[in-house]
Amino acid sequence: MYSCPASRSTFSIYVHIPYCLRKCPYCDFNSRAEPYAEDKYVQSLAAEAAYYQMLPEWADRTCGSVYFGGGTPTLFSAAALSRILSVLSGLFSMSGDAELSIEANPATLTNELSRAKLHTLFSSGFNRISLGAQSFSQDKLAQLGRIHSAVDVSRSLSDIRAAGFANINLDLIFGTPLETLTVWEQDLDEALRLCPQHLSVYGLTIEPHTYFAKRLKQGLLLLPDEDTQAKMFLLAQERLSAAGCRQYEISNYAQPGFECRHNIGYWKRSDYLGLGAGAHSFCSRSAPGSLLGRRWANIASPTDYMASIAAGGKAVAFAEDIDKEKAILEFFFLGLRKTEGISFAEYETIFGEQMPEDRLQILNQAAKDGLVEKTPYGAALTPRGLLLSDSVFSSLV
Numbered sequence: 439m440y441s442c443p444a445s446r447s448t449f450s451i452y453v454h455i456p457y458c459l460r461k462c463p464y465c466d467f468n469s470r471a472e473p474y475a476e477d478k479y480v481q482s483l484a485a486e487a488a489y490y491q492m493l494p495e496w497a498d499r500t501c502g503s504v505y506f507g508g509g510t511p512t513l514f515s516a517a518a519l520s521r522i523l524s525v526l527s528g529l530f531s532m533s534g535d536a537e538l539s540i541e542a543n544p545a546t547l548t549n550e551l552s553r554a555k556l557h558t559l560f561s562s563g564f565n566r567i568s569l570g571a572q573s574f575s576q577d578k579l580a581q582l583g584r585i586h587s588a589v590d591v592s593r594s595l596s597d598i599r600a601a602g603f604a605n606i607n608l609d610l611i612f613g614t615p616l617e618t619l620t621v622w623e624q625d626l627d628e629a630l631r632l633c634p635q636h637l638s639v640y641g642l643t644i645e646p647h648t649y650f651a652k653r654l655k656q657g658l659l660l661l662p663d664e665d666t667q668a669k670m671f672l673l674a675q676e677r678l679s680a681a682g683c684r685q686y687e688i689s690n691y692a693q694p695g696f697e698c699r700h701n702i703g704y705w706k707r708s709d710y711l712g713l714g715a716g717a718h719s720f721c722s723r724s725a726p727g728s729l730l731g732r733r734w735a736n737i738a739s740p741t742d743y744m745a746s747i748a749a750g751g752k753a754v755a756f757a758e759d760i761d762k763e764k765a766i767l768e769f770f771f772l773g774l775r776k777t778e779g780i781s782f783a784e785y786e787t788i789f790g791e792q793m794p795e796d797r798l799q800i801l802n803q804a805a806k807d808g809l810v811e812k813t814p815y816g817a818a819l820t821p822r823g824l825l826l827s828d829s830v831f832s833s834l835v
């Protein structure tokens with residue numbers, strides 16, 4: 439029988455702002471470059487939060503982190519963003535040291551007004567910013583269809599610091615059209631020169647239904663070959679680790695103490711409440727017939743989301759109960775993303791049985807292949823295993 443670890447009493451909130459200035463050609467997030475009604479969307483978020491706060495699954499619990507993602511949250515005014523945060527703080531009990539993050543696009547932080555916006559965000563309680571830098575190469579930014587320049591990144595970073603933020607993430611992307619190892623090396627060097635506390639380093643994946651997928655199909659997207667992409671991943675591991683940024687997840691590096699608590703919650707299968715168009719949620723207490731939890735996703739269209747909230751306070755488009763087999767897959771798939779790996783004792787606590795022999799054998803084989811290493815409490819991917827994580831995951835599932 440599954441029993442909730444004590445930490446399950448705390449939870450996280452994700453707030454989705456689904457608008458962008460322009461759609462990037464590789465992006466399959468729920469983001470739209472379209473006119474928006476800020477006030478109406480904020481009211482919908484507040485109504486949705488109030489709806490969930492009344493439910494026993496979420497009431498009387500402490501929120502340990504809030505993450506505003508998108509889309510481009512910083513398209514909204516500081517007043518609107520602060521108002522959402524203050525509504526959440528009024529409805530839910532926030533832990534004293536809650537991590538309150540917001541994603542920002544450098545293109546939205548380029549003038550005097552945006553400096554004031556950053557000060558307001560900081561004074562209203564946000565304490566972490568994740569800046570979508572992606573690259574410092576003008577050519578690479580242009581290939582990616584980004585609407586900001588390399589100069590925008592460094593300028594907005596200094597404005598973010600001037601506003602008081604001392605917990606800053608930079609997103610970087612590699613494996614982009616025409617990118618060479620040298621360009622990637624320069625990106626890593628420049629990122630380290632700027633000394634962020636956290637770096638998220640993603641390989642470009644070509645998602646179906648994006649403009650890049652269409653170009654690839656037409657033979658018009660020239661991506662680095664697999665070998666070069668692997669070298670890029672390994673170069674990031676080498677450079678960032680040497681600079682004191684510890685890789686704590688496949689794509690995430692941090693100075694000690696600056697690991698993103700919100701994202702760690704996802705990988706640990708902690709509960710999170712997603713608010714906004716297309717937001718996802720997970721609650722281990724929401725499925726009476728299956729104590730392993732329920733996942734659900736909101737209606738993706740912002741207009742339909744707002745209409746549904748106005749009609750009944752919630753906007754769920756899809757929900758699934760997590761049965762034991764699904765939960766076991768999640769345990770491996772999410773747990774092994776963390777460099778600390780999985781704990782066999784935690785497996786026993788969650789599933790009420792020892793790790794099955796067939797999965798132990800798969801882990802042993804992966805260890806012989808140099809992809810997994812045993813830890814004092816379980817197993818973790820090796821640096822090479824982190825590169826080839828997909829093959830480990832598929833053998834486990």
Ligand code: SF4
Nearest residue numbers: 458461462465469509
């Ligand atoms: S800014 Fe981010 S969310 Fe918006 S389109 Fe580009 S990649 Fe997608």
